[in-house]
Amino acid sequence: MQESTDSAPPSKAQPLHSPQALGWLLFYRLSLALALIVIFFYPQTPTWLSAHGDLSMARLLLKLQTLSVLIGGAMMLLGRPKPARQIELAIFLDLVFYTLLMHVSGGISTGLGLILAIVVAAGATTLEGRLSLLFAALATLAVIFQQFYAELYASAPTGNYTQAGLLGVTYFAVALLAHVLSRRLHETEHLAARRQVDLADLSKLNEFIIQSMSTGVLAVTGDRSLLVLNNAAKRLLGVGETRDKEQLERLSPALNRWVGQALASAGPNDEVLSLGEYEVRPRLQRLDDFRAGGALIFLDDNRQLMREAQEIKLASLGRLTASIAHNIRNPLSSITHAGQLLTEAQNNGPEEQHLLNIVRRNALRIDETVTSILELSRRDQPQPQRLDLGAWLREFRDEYTAGNRIDPDALRLHLPEEPISVSLDPRHFGQVLRNLCENAFLHGHAESEPTRVDIRLTRVPDSNTLHLAVVDNGPGVLIQHVSHLFDPFFTTASTGTGLGLYTARELCEANGLRLEYSDQPPPGAHFRVILPI
Structure with missing residues (x-):
């Protein structure tokens, strides 16, 4: 899945006399011409045509009009003259042709004068209303001139000046209305273009913020397909580039299992997941009220x-x-x-x-x-170093037994055969082990035998973690004391400060480790340090 894509630049509002508008005008003119051809050619003798009309001349005019529309289409393809000039020429020719068509068909009484209103509206709309009144005036003059000509030369009346005047009023009303509508349409287009730019900028800003977050963010659909995966989530999951709509099960089975449990349960799930070299504490937010819906998953580095x-x-x-x-x-x-x-x-x-x-x-x-x-x-910040853990533990055992005058056999090491390299602060980790060993020798003594402390290092199968256990041979920890083991100043001895285990856990957390008490059957208390490799 491609999380971060460059948004395509938003389209600007097109002028109404743009080539696109010219294309729509050509479509309208051709459709109108073809519709009139059908009306005038079928049936052979139209019943609605005035008895004084010249059908053959009307058909000839329609053929010429269709030819002019096709020539206009060729001019549009050539791009000459400019679109605005082509529109002005097309409107002027339509006014002339349809005025002549009205005249040869029988005059104003045929009702064909309303076609000029359509022509005026088309011109006012495509030219942003700039020439709408001029087109209305030309149409009005054409109708009045046609009526005047018909009064002088026609053998029978084909209308009157009242009808011509009403058509003229109609043309101006249509022109003014088209002017207002075209202006508002143009303003709406510009506003939509600005909103599109704002949305594109906001989308880029949101994408930048999500990708820059230190918290991992995943968005999944109801079928667990990925929608969003930011850089922090990639780092915590240990993945590179992913495919579009990739399944969460394939990306991280452990996280997919946790999401299923979280969606199925009503309460919070505070489980810490071990994902590769990171310990992750996930949080889930449903995107709707249905369990089968999508969800937002936030991944926090538990060590951080x-x-x-x-x-x-x-x-x-x-x-x-x-x-x-x-x-x-x-x-x-x-x-x-x-x-x-x-x-x-x-x-x-x-x-x-x-x-x-x-x-x-x-x-x-x-x-x-x-x-x-x-x-x-006053503890210093951790300064990790790469250590051979086995060799370091042997040095620690020798130093601790010599410094505290303890029999070396009382502190035993159990190490794997293969060398293990880890990144640790040796000062802090040494303090942790000293506190654990002192606690074991102080509280882990058996009544009938001397105290023995075992340090066991094991690698967790199918994981990048180690377990370092410090185990004594004493009676163990009473169950009522387990929850207070790491509380400051808690101690069951008459001497001591009660800060040993608390300090050890604080040092572990400062170094990204985890110290816990393992509740296992006696003999002995089992303290375990979990280390990443």
């Missing part, structure tokens, strides 16, 4: 949404930590310093010393909490 939410959180947290630094840490330093001075006093008894130790320990705990929050708010 998480990054934007992360930026908002960091902005709020920055304001919070500034207040904490001023209102908590400074007084806390004074309390800690005063407690230290009291501890060094010589006259402290055992009970006073015990109380001072309680003050010192809790002050240090508060200071640790404030320090953790400050470090979280």
Whole structure:
């Protein structure tokens, strides 16, 4: 499907004396001449013709008129003279021929004078009414002159001046009406042309806006054929150019399945789809009230949404930590310093010393909490690097066990045989793993055996994602605590800040990763990081 096409330039309003108008005038003149030929030639002796009429002369005039129309057609094809001049000449010849036809047919009483009204209307319309009064005046003079001539030379009366005068009034009325109508018609054509230009510009503007949106936009019909597919949607779906009316099923089976579920259900569907290397959160808006109708589909990059939410959180947290630094840490330093001075006093008894130790320990705990929050708010933006994940995990295991004086066998790696390369910020990802491992060693110990922590790296089949699981051999997480695992300051231990898992998840979201707790049967708690390849 071609989403972006250059609109054809809108046609301008054609002047009424344009070649197109000349073509319509030629068609009208030829049709009128042929109709009169039928009337005058069939039957052989028309009953309606005046007894004073000359049938043979009338037929000759009609033949000459038809010939003049055909010559006018040849002149139109040659383009000479100009269209306006050709129209003026055609109208003048029609006035002459049909006045003569009226005269030889019996005069005004035959009713053929009304043909001149048609000629005046045609001339006034095709020439934008500029010469309408002139044509009306010429027709009126022709009718009056014909009546005057008939009065002088005709052997019997063929009408009167009253009829001639009424025809003249009719010609002027028709001319004025045609003038008004032609002017309004021309204004309407120009207005329509301007509206067409405005619509074309608006269509181009809408197309530009849709193609420039960072949100993917798809429009589908009731049978799931694509109508619109913008650049962001192509990027998220991992497709190039598509054919016109291409089926959504062929383009993205997963998205087509989601659309079917969303159309069938009445409520919102907040499912996150894994489409290639992107995690996409789709939204659907029906184009009508029927489930079989078309729909608009909006695709949001879930990682981008998480990054934007992360930026908002960091902005709020920055304001919070500034207040904490001023209102908590400074007084806390004074309390800690005063407690230290009291501890060094010589006259402290055992009970006073015990109380001072309680003050010192809790002050240090508060200071640790404030320090953790400050470090979280000052976190740098991700700086991803291409890493050999297996080699990096081995270095991390050696560094972590050595730094924390842990038996290397207590932290085991389970890696695939083939090398896996990923793009990560090693500082942030190292902090995530340290927090997960510290949480596992703190809460995942078994009563009858030493704590063991396993780091398992697996590739998800038929997907461009990896699962990195951190699993301990402890009792697992109580079901009532699962929903609060990633809440800040939530902890089940008597020590610690309760920010470890929260910080790990925030770091994952900032790097486009996802950290989740996998509810699996014990032993052990299962935390899983989902990474794109």
